[in-house]
Amino acid sequence: xKNLISMRDLSKDEILHLMDIAGEIEKGNIxxxxxxxxxxxxxxxxSTRTMFSFDTAMKRMxxxxxxxxxxxxxxxQKGESFADTLLTIAQYADIIIMRSPIEGSSRYAAEVVDIxxxxxxxxxxxxxxxALLDLYSIVKTQGTLENLTIGLAGDLRFGRTVHSLAQAxxxxxxxxKFFSPSFLQMPSYIKDDLAEKNIQFEECPELDGNLDxxxxxxxxxxxxxRFADPEEYEKARGSYILRKSMxxxxxxxxxxxxxxxxxxxxxxxxxxxxxxxxxxQAKNGVYTRQAIISILMGEx
Amino acid sequence: xxxxxxxxxxxIKNGTVIDHIPAGKVLKVVDLVNLTGExxxxxxxxxxxxxxxxxxxxxIENRVLSADEVNVIAMLAPEASLIIIKDFAVVSKQQxxxxxxxxxxxxxxxxxxxxxxxxxxxxxTLSSEDKKIVRCAYCxxxxxIDDVEMIV
Numbered sequence: 013x014k015n016l017i018s019m020r021d022l023s024k025d026e027i028l029h030l031m032d033i034a035g036e037i038e039k040g041n042i043x044x045x046x047x048x049x050x051x052x053x054x055x056x057x058x059s060t061r062t063m064f065s066f067d068t069a070m071k072r073m074x075x076x077x078x079x080x081x082x083x084x085x086x087x088x089q090k091g092e093s094f095a096d097t098l099l100t101i102a103q104y105a106d107i108i109i110m111r112s113p114i115e116g117s118s119r120y121a122a123e124v125v126d127i128x129x130x131x132x133x134x135x136x137x138x139x140x141x142x143a144l145l146d147l148y149s150i151v152k153t154q155g156t157l158e159n160l161t162i163g164l165a166g167d168l169r170f171g172r173t174v175h176s177l178a179q180a181x182x183x184x185x186x187x188x189k190f191f192s193p194s195f196l197q198m199p200s201y202i203k204d205d206l207a208e209k210n211i212q213f214e215e216c217p218e219l220d221g222n223l224d225x226x227x228x229x230x231x232x233x234x235x236x237x238r239f240a241d242p243e244e245y246e247k248a249r250g251s252y253i254l255r256k257s258m259x260x261x262x263x264x265x266x267x268x269x270x271x272x273x274x275x276x277x278x279x280x281x282x283x284x285x286x287x288x289x290x291x292x293q294a295k296n297g298v299y300t301r302q303a304i305i306s307i308l309m310g311e312x
Numbered sequence: 313x314x315x316x317x318x319x320x321x322x323x324i325k326n327g328t329v330i331d332h333i334p335a336g337k338v339l340k341v342v343d344l345v346n347l348t349g350e351x352x353x354x355x356x357x358x359x360x361x362x363x364x365x366x367x368x369x370x371x372i373e374n375r376v377l378s379a380d381e382v383n384v385i386a387m388l389a390p391e392a393s394l395i396i397i398k399d400f401a402v403v404s405k406q407q408x409x410x411x412x413x414x415x416x417x418x419x420x421x422x423x424x425x426x427x428x429x430x431x432x433x434x435x436x437t438l439s440s441e442d443k444k445i446v447r448c449a450y451c452x453x454x455x456x457i458d459d460v461e462m463i464v
Contacts, residue, residue, distance in 0.1 A: 018452060094430050116426040116450025135424050137452055201454060 015122040015129045016304055018138045019176050024183050027147060028157075033312050034148050034296075034303035044306040046075025051305065052105035053079045055132070056112040061272065062132050062141075065294070066109050069301035078105065095124045102127050107309060128308035136172055142271060143176035145300040146230070149293045150181075153267045154227055157184040161225050163216075165191035165252055166232035166277055168198040173271045174232055175202055182206055188213035189222060193248035196238060218251040220258050223266070229254070229287075230269045231277050249277070256281040269293050322354060327373040329395040330385060332361065337389050338368030344384050344462055351375045364391065383411050387418075387457050390444070410457070412438050414446060419461040425451035 013026060022030075036042040051070045055063050058081055070077050083089055094117070101108060102125035110118055111132040118131035118138075133139040151157050162181055164174045168190055178188060179202070188206070190198050190213060197215060206213055216222040223229060231254055239245035253276060254268065267289040270278055274290065282288050306312040333341060335358050347353045352373040361367035376396065377385075385392060386408035396404045414436040420427045427434045427450055435449040444457040 020452065094426075113424065114426050114429050115422060115424045116448065116452070119450050120426045120430065120432060135451070 013307055015118075015131075016140050016308065017118050017122055017129065017131045019140045019143050019180050020138075022140075027144070027180070027183070030144060030300070030303055030307065031148055031151050031157075033307060034299045035152070037302050037306070038296075038299045042306075042312055044073045044302060044311045046070060046073035046305070046309070046311070049075045049106045049309065050104065051075060051077045051107045051109055052101045053077055053081075053132075054101065054108060054110040054112075055079070055081045056083055056110070056114075056117075057133075058082055059111055059133065061294075062111060065297045066130075066132065066141075066301055066305075069298050069305060072298065073302055073306070075305075094120070098124050101125075107305060109305075130304060130308065133172075136170065139172055139176060141297070141301055141304060142173050143180050144304065145293065145297040146173070146177050146269065146271075147180055148300045149267075149269060149289065149296045150228055152296065153289060154265060157181070159185050159187075160227040161187045161189070163189045163191060163219075163223065163226045163229040164198070164232075165219060165229065165254070166234050167196045167238065168192040168232075169196040170238070171232045174198075174230065177230060178202055179205060182209050182211045186211065189226065190215045191219050191222070191252060193234065193252070196234065219254055220251075223258060223262050225263070226266055227263065228267055228269060231274075232271060233273075233275055233277055253277055253279060254282055255279045256285055259285060259287055262287065322371070323400055324352075324354070324371045324373045324397055325400055326398055327351070327371065327375055327396075328377055329372075329397060330370045330389075331367070331393050331395055332363060333368040333370065333385075333389045333392045334364060335366035335368055338370060341368075341370060341385055341388055344388070345377065345381045347372065380417060382408065383414065384417055384462050386410050387414070387444075387462065410438050410441060410444070414438070417462055418446065419463060420448045420451060420453070421455055421460055422448065422451045422453050425453070427451075 053063055053066055067077050098121050107128045109130040109132050113135045115135035115137040118129055118134050122129040131138055131140055154160055168174050234249050234252055236245050266287050268287045270290040272290055272294055338355055338357055354371040356369040358366050387410055390408055390410050392408050394406050394408055395402055416433040418434050418436050420434050425448060436446040437449060439445045439447040439454055445454050446457055447454045
């Protein structure tokens, strides 16, 4: 693996290898050493959480980072081509980790520079490190990725996280339940992909009463700005807010995940239950990103 | 008396014939393949065809098409056949196939795609031959070939 651009590039074996390395890093059995290594974090659109997670991952391995956040006061604003910006940064750094609203920008970056490139999100397209940290969280809590029943809730239409997760879990024979307002349903191209792979899925009208067979419930934010009518928003979101009372009778191994930031789609009364896993999930992101960087830099 | 076989579009001595273009698509093909210049070009539209019912045809004298031109025609009309003529005889006939990798021939319809923003060469892969669906190698969006703009 030279770059990490898209989940579509990864085989099942590569995913499992990455999970193993993340696990060994977490247990302290592998201690990657990035001393004198420099990661350039190019965040052409702000994302504090993802940026912090990568920064932490690099520094936990004694590595260093240089950070560019936004495009203000950069050469891009002065009219420099994207390729020139990348080629210059590649002279300084050992790895480029980039987020951009431009779709396909990481793929292009990997073609332009000869150091590894990690896609930390390219518009509505891919966010593979989020998908991998989600998979790591699933394997850590369930002991396997095979044959699990996964509920995906919230904005399934625009949420790139749930798209990547659905596609990745399809490699492992998952069964899906989708919970979303009707106009934020999983897009047909994802459903077609799943159907082609004989993956079972069903669309459920609401969370309450439909959680008993789930191993994972992955909740995402339903954004107010997606709704033309504020009344519709108020009506819709009520059906997709997870409350502690809805968790009576669920499987013991159920874990509730969320990519964060959360607004109110998971009530805080869920936080104290054994099922809440979203903050540990964020911590898993650091181990997963350490594993990704180490593999790409040839350190493990 | 021997039946008279009428050839509605004149035979050419040397050049290329693109036969079995689905009826109605020939003008799109003409639009994309550069046919200006010295060569004679004959176009037949809505001719009867045993294979297609109705078909269009193009005959281009003294010209062999480039690989890119053939690939564009294959995307527009994969049913078509490409015939090379020398001294009024058919020297080769091939059924067109949509290439697996399509470089620089399609404009990605996604305005947020890097190919449109940085003006770099597009690259598509054939995702489904039956459904004629291609996927952008950069933004990864899928499109039906009939819905995309092509460039030669």
